[in-house]
Amino acid sequence: MNYNLKLHWEKIYDEKNEDEVSWFQKETNESIKMIQSTEIENPKIIDVGGGRSKLLKNLIEIGYNRLTYLDISKSALEKSKKFLGGQSNKVRWINEDILNFKTDERFDIWHDRAVFHFLKEENHIKKYVDIVEKNISDGGHLIIGAFSENGPLKCSGLDVSRYSKKVIEKLFIKTFKLIDSFHFDHITPFNTTQNFLFSHFVKR
Numbered sequence: 001m002n003y004n005l006k007l008h009w010e011k012i013y014d015e016k017n018e019d020e021v022s023w024f025q026k027e028t029n030e031s032i033k034m035i036q037s038t039e040i041e042n043p044k045i046i047d048v049g050g051g052r053s054k055l056l057k058n059l060i061e062i063g064y065n066r067l068t069y070l071d072i073s074k075s076a077l078e079k080s081k082k083f084l085g086g087q088s089n090k091v092r093w094i095n096e097d098i099l100n101f102k103t104d105e106r107f108d109i110w111h112d113r114a115v116f117h118f119l120k121e122e123n124h125i126k127k128y129v130d131i132v133e134k135n136i137s138d139g140g141h142l143i144i145g146a147f148s149e150n151g152p153l154k155c156s157g158l159d160v161s162r163y164s165k166k167v168i169e170k171l172f173i174k175t176f177k178l179i180d181s182f183h184f185d186h187i188t189p190f191n192t193t194q195n196f197l198f199s200h201f202v203k204r
Protein backbone atom coordinates (compact mmCIF):
# COMPACT_ATOMS: atom_id res chain seq x y z
CA MET A 1 0.00 0.00 0.00
CA ASN A 2 1.29 3.46 -0.88
CA TYR A 3 0.35 5.23 2.40
CA ASN A 4 1.02 8.77 1.18
CA LEU A 5 -1.29 8.17 -1.72
CA LYS A 6 -3.89 6.65 0.59
CA LEU A 7 -3.69 9.70 2.89
CA HIS A 8 -4.11 12.01 -0.09
CA TRP A 9 -7.36 10.32 -1.14
CA GLU A 10 -8.68 9.87 2.42
CA LYS A 11 -8.36 13.61 2.98
CA ILE A 12 -10.28 14.39 -0.19
CA TYR A 13 -13.17 12.07 0.62
CA ASP A 14 -13.23 13.17 4.28
CA GLU A 15 -13.39 16.85 3.37
CA LYS A 16 -15.37 17.09 0.15
CA ASN A 17 -18.89 16.22 -0.86
CA GLU A 18 -19.34 13.95 -3.84
CA ASP A 19 -20.23 16.88 -6.13
CA GLU A 20 -17.29 19.04 -5.00
CA VAL A 21 -14.71 17.04 -6.94
CA SER A 22 -13.87 17.53 -10.60
CA TRP A 23 -14.63 13.91 -11.57
CA PHE A 24 -18.21 13.98 -10.22
CA GLN A 25 -20.77 12.63 -12.69
CA LYS A 26 -24.54 12.83 -12.33
CA GLU A 27 -24.93 10.01 -14.84
CA THR A 28 -22.73 7.09 -15.76
CA ASN A 29 -24.33 6.49 -19.16
CA GLU A 30 -21.17 5.94 -21.24
CA SER A 31 -19.92 3.25 -18.86
CA ILE A 32 -23.33 1.57 -18.64
CA LYS A 33 -23.60 1.48 -22.44
CA MET A 34 -20.18 -0.14 -22.80
CA ILE A 35 -20.95 -2.68 -20.07
CA GLN A 36 -24.30 -3.58 -21.64
CA SER A 37 -22.68 -3.89 -25.07
CA THR A 38 -20.61 -6.86 -23.79
CA GLU A 39 -23.81 -8.94 -23.75
CA ILE A 40 -22.28 -11.26 -21.12
CA GLU A 41 -24.96 -12.95 -19.06
CA ASN A 42 -24.64 -12.20 -15.35
CA PRO A 43 -21.04 -10.93 -15.56
CA LYS A 44 -18.70 -10.48 -12.65
CA ILE A 45 -17.88 -6.76 -12.71
CA ILE A 46 -15.24 -4.81 -10.81
CA ASP A 47 -15.18 -1.01 -10.57
CA VAL A 48 -11.56 -0.16 -9.83
CA GLY A 49 -11.05 3.10 -7.93
CA GLY A 50 -14.80 3.44 -7.67
CA GLY A 51 -14.59 6.53 -5.45
CA ARG A 52 -18.14 7.76 -4.88
CA SER A 53 -19.31 6.91 -8.37
CA LYS A 54 -22.95 6.01 -8.96
CA LEU A 55 -21.96 3.29 -11.40
CA LEU A 56 -22.61 0.32 -9.09
CA LYS A 57 -25.98 1.74 -7.99
CA ASN A 58 -26.96 2.21 -11.63
CA LEU A 59 -25.83 -1.33 -12.47
CA ILE A 60 -27.87 -2.77 -9.59
CA GLU A 61 -30.92 -0.85 -10.82
CA ILE A 62 -30.73 -2.63 -14.17
CA GLY A 63 -30.21 -6.06 -12.65
CA TYR A 64 -26.48 -6.68 -12.31
CA ASN A 65 -25.59 -8.30 -9.00
CA ARG A 66 -22.08 -9.81 -9.14
CA LEU A 67 -20.29 -6.60 -8.32
CA THR A 68 -16.98 -5.66 -6.72
CA TYR A 69 -15.86 -2.21 -5.63
CA LEU A 70 -12.19 -1.42 -4.97
CA ASP A 71 -10.67 1.83 -3.78
CA ILE A 72 -7.55 2.91 -1.91
CA SER A 73 -9.72 5.21 0.23
CA LYS A 74 -11.62 3.68 3.15
CA SER A 75 -13.62 6.88 3.47
CA ALA A 76 -14.82 6.67 -0.16
CA LEU A 77 -15.68 3.01 0.39
CA GLU A 78 -17.70 3.66 3.56
CA LYS A 79 -19.60 6.55 1.97
CA SER A 80 -20.37 4.46 -1.12
CA LYS A 81 -21.59 1.59 1.04
CA LYS A 82 -23.88 3.97 2.91
CA PHE A 83 -25.15 5.41 -0.38
CA LEU A 84 -26.20 1.90 -1.50
CA GLY A 85 -28.00 1.26 1.81
CA GLY A 86 -29.83 -2.09 1.80
CA GLN A 87 -28.32 -2.97 -1.57
CA SER A 88 -24.73 -2.76 -0.37
CA ASN A 89 -24.75 -6.54 0.19
CA LYS A 90 -24.84 -6.99 -3.60
CA VAL A 91 -21.29 -5.64 -3.70
CA ARG A 92 -17.98 -7.06 -2.48
CA TRP A 93 -16.07 -4.16 -0.91
CA ILE A 94 -12.28 -4.00 -1.12
CA ASN A 95 -10.13 -1.27 0.41
CA GLU A 96 -6.82 -1.70 -1.39
CA ASP A 97 -4.22 -0.06 -3.59
CA ILE A 98 -4.88 -1.53 -7.03
CA LEU A 99 -1.17 -2.22 -7.44
CA ASN A 100 -1.34 -4.50 -4.36
CA PHE A 101 -4.54 -6.25 -5.42
CA LYS A 102 -4.04 -10.00 -5.14
CA THR A 103 -6.87 -12.39 -5.87
CA ASP A 104 -7.55 -15.64 -7.69
CA GLU A 105 -10.84 -14.19 -8.89
CA ARG A 106 -11.36 -13.49 -12.58
CA PHE A 107 -13.65 -10.66 -13.61
CA ASP A 108 -15.70 -10.62 -16.82
CA ILE A 109 -15.73 -6.83 -16.89
CA TRP A 110 -13.05 -4.55 -15.42
CA HIS A 111 -14.12 -0.89 -15.29
CA ASP A 112 -11.72 1.96 -14.52
CA ARG A 113 -12.72 5.60 -14.90
CA ALA A 114 -10.06 8.15 -14.01
CA VAL A 115 -7.80 5.83 -12.00
CA PHE A 116 -5.29 4.26 -14.43
CA HIS A 117 -4.17 7.72 -15.57
CA PHE A 118 -2.73 8.45 -12.10
CA LEU A 119 -0.02 5.86 -12.73
CA LYS A 120 3.05 7.71 -13.95
CA GLU A 121 5.99 5.38 -13.38
CA GLU A 122 6.71 2.80 -16.04
CA ASN A 123 6.94 -0.04 -13.51
CA HIS A 124 3.57 0.92 -12.00
CA ILE A 125 1.92 0.97 -15.41
CA LYS A 126 3.45 -2.41 -16.19
CA LYS A 127 2.23 -3.80 -12.87
CA TYR A 128 -1.33 -2.60 -13.60
CA VAL A 129 -1.18 -4.26 -17.03
CA ASP A 130 0.02 -7.52 -15.40
CA ILE A 131 -2.82 -7.37 -12.86
CA VAL A 132 -5.54 -6.91 -15.49
CA GLU A 133 -4.01 -9.64 -17.68
CA LYS A 134 -4.21 -12.05 -14.75
CA ASN A 135 -7.57 -11.05 -13.31
CA ILE A 136 -9.81 -10.72 -16.37
CA SER A 137 -11.44 -13.92 -17.63
CA ASP A 138 -10.79 -15.16 -21.17
CA GLY A 139 -13.10 -13.24 -23.47
CA GLY A 140 -13.59 -10.72 -20.65
CA HIS A 141 -13.70 -6.96 -21.11
CA LEU A 142 -11.47 -4.11 -19.99
CA ILE A 143 -13.00 -0.62 -20.01
CA ILE A 144 -10.73 2.32 -19.22
CA GLY A 145 -11.61 6.01 -19.19
CA ALA A 146 -8.39 8.04 -18.98
CA PHE A 147 -7.49 11.61 -19.84
CA SER A 148 -6.81 12.05 -23.54
CA GLU A 149 -3.90 13.94 -25.06
CA ASN A 150 -6.13 17.04 -24.78
CA GLY A 151 -7.07 16.32 -21.18
CA PRO A 152 -5.75 18.04 -18.04
CA LEU A 153 -2.16 17.58 -16.86
CA LYS A 154 -3.26 17.17 -13.26
CA CYS A 155 -6.23 15.89 -11.33
CA SER A 156 -6.84 16.47 -7.62
CA GLY A 157 -3.37 18.04 -7.42
CA LEU A 158 -1.64 14.92 -8.77
CA ASP A 159 0.19 14.60 -12.10
CA VAL A 160 -1.50 12.30 -14.57
CA SER A 161 -0.59 10.45 -17.74
CA ARG A 162 -2.54 11.38 -20.86
CA TYR A 163 -3.34 8.81 -23.52
CA SER A 164 -3.85 8.60 -27.26
CA LYS A 165 -5.61 5.61 -28.81
CA LYS A 166 -2.30 4.38 -30.19
CA VAL A 167 -0.42 4.54 -26.90
CA ILE A 168 -3.08 2.87 -24.75
CA GLU A 169 -3.69 0.19 -27.38
CA LYS A 170 0.01 -0.65 -27.41
CA LEU A 171 0.15 -1.03 -23.61
CA PHE A 172 -2.48 -3.77 -23.56
CA ILE A 173 -2.04 -5.29 -27.05
CA LYS A 174 -0.29 -8.47 -25.95
CA THR A 175 -3.44 -9.78 -24.27
CA PHE A 176 -6.28 -7.47 -25.33
CA LYS A 177 -7.91 -6.40 -28.58
CA LEU A 178 -9.23 -2.83 -28.73
CA ILE A 179 -12.84 -3.01 -29.94
CA ASP A 180 -14.01 0.56 -29.28
CA SER A 181 -12.40 3.89 -28.58
CA PHE A 182 -13.95 7.33 -28.29
CA HIS A 183 -13.35 10.76 -26.84
CA PHE A 184 -15.72 12.27 -24.31
CA ASP A 185 -15.88 15.75 -22.82
CA HIS A 186 -16.62 15.55 -19.12
CA ILE A 187 -18.06 18.77 -17.72
CA THR A 188 -16.89 19.23 -14.14
CA PRO A 189 -19.07 20.74 -11.37
CA PHE A 190 -16.94 23.90 -11.85
CA ASN A 191 -18.03 24.12 -15.49
CA THR A 192 -14.65 23.22 -16.94
CA THR A 193 -14.17 20.53 -19.56
CA GLN A 194 -11.96 17.45 -19.28
CA ASN A 195 -11.40 15.40 -22.41
CA PHE A 196 -11.40 11.63 -21.71
CA LEU A 197 -10.42 8.77 -23.99
CA PHE A 198 -12.57 5.70 -23.36
CA SER A 199 -11.03 2.43 -24.49
CA HIS A 200 -12.92 -0.84 -24.59
CA PHE A 201 -10.78 -4.00 -24.92
CA VAL A 202 -11.58 -7.71 -25.06
CA LYS A 203 -9.21 -10.34 -23.73
CA ARG A 204 -7.99 -12.54 -26.56
Ligand SMILES: C[S@@+](CC[C@H](N)C(=O)[O-])C[C@H]1O[C@@H](n2cnc3c(N)ncnc32)[C@H](O)[C@@H]1O
Nearest residue numbers: 009023049050051053071072073097098113114
Ligand atom coordinates in the same frame (compact mmCIF):
# COMPACT_ATOMS: atom_id res chain seq x y z
C1 LIG B 1 -10.57 10.69 -10.00
S1 LIG B 1 -11.27 9.56 -8.88
C2 LIG B 1 -12.41 8.66 -9.89
C3 LIG B 1 -13.46 7.95 -9.08
C4 LIG B 1 -14.48 7.13 -9.86
N1 LIG B 1 -13.85 6.14 -10.68
C5 LIG B 1 -15.35 8.03 -10.71
O1 LIG B 1 -15.33 7.91 -11.95
O2 LIG B 1 -16.09 8.84 -10.13
C6 LIG B 1 -9.93 8.42 -8.66
C7 LIG B 1 -10.26 7.33 -7.65
O3 LIG B 1 -9.24 6.34 -7.67
C8 LIG B 1 -8.86 6.01 -6.35
N2 LIG B 1 -7.46 5.61 -6.44
C9 LIG B 1 -6.40 6.37 -6.80
N3 LIG B 1 -5.28 5.65 -6.85
C10 LIG B 1 -5.64 4.38 -6.51
C11 LIG B 1 -4.92 3.16 -6.36
N4 LIG B 1 -3.61 3.10 -6.57
N5 LIG B 1 -5.60 2.05 -6.01
C12 LIG B 1 -6.94 2.11 -5.79
N6 LIG B 1 -7.67 3.22 -5.91
C13 LIG B 1 -7.03 4.34 -6.26
C14 LIG B 1 -9.11 7.27 -5.54
O4 LIG B 1 -9.32 7.04 -4.18
C15 LIG B 1 -10.35 7.83 -6.24
O5 LIG B 1 -11.53 7.34 -5.65
